[in-house]
Amino acid sequence: MRFRTRFGYVAGALVASTVLLFATASTASAGSDGGSVVDPTHGAAAWFKHDGDVFWSQDTKADGHSAVTRVYVSSVGIAHNLWNPDGNGAARYKSYGTAIPEGTTVYYQACIGEHGTKEIISCTPGWAKGVA
Template identity: 35%
Template sequence: MTVLRRSVSVSLLVGALLLAGGATASADSERCTSGSGCAGRVTFASYGEVFKVSDQAGDGHSAVALYWLPDGTGPHLVWNPNGNGTTVTANLEFAEGSWVTYRACLGEYGPREVLQNTCGATITDTA
């Protein structure tokens, strides 16, 4: 289990994520954590730039969305520490037509540790 560190170069990280299985979408999209069962799900609605982070397993981990913006910032995190069967909504604001790259992961909310081996594939969507 590795802690995601902000010291990683964002532009290199986003490029590597896109080359390592990321896809491009043109509207609303979703991603699950890796492995079977989709323990954590992240959806993105282009209209309103809304992320929903759902915890779908009683495994003791929190669901978390990691996302990057075109201004070079990220990863930003949206945590759902509320347990199995819950969803947290994050209503963002960024320019119409701009992109966002994201992925779904599990983590430990207390120390804010992202469990990298649980992260699903990245996807890039537009607002």
């Protein structure tokens, strides 16, 4: 009978340790990449990678317009336009590093605009999102 009692304590401790380990691993990897947002009509793409909190802007059409990724993170006061005037096929990125706390929801859109005047012409409808 003693063996079963000790085994019961050992099994209980093992289960508790496993649950704690799983909960810690889940919390540590709270971030999630956002999906790609593509506007094929106007020639812009945007996406977000949670590792480093990096937003990307890519020009996908040789039309004389610049690609723009609109970034919005209300909880930390970020409302930024990431301009990419480098031409068709080119991609630019901006890393926010530690400026966005882990677990924060981030929003972004793919747009086109005139780089010289900073005028945004058109954006994808709605906002895509990811988690820092």
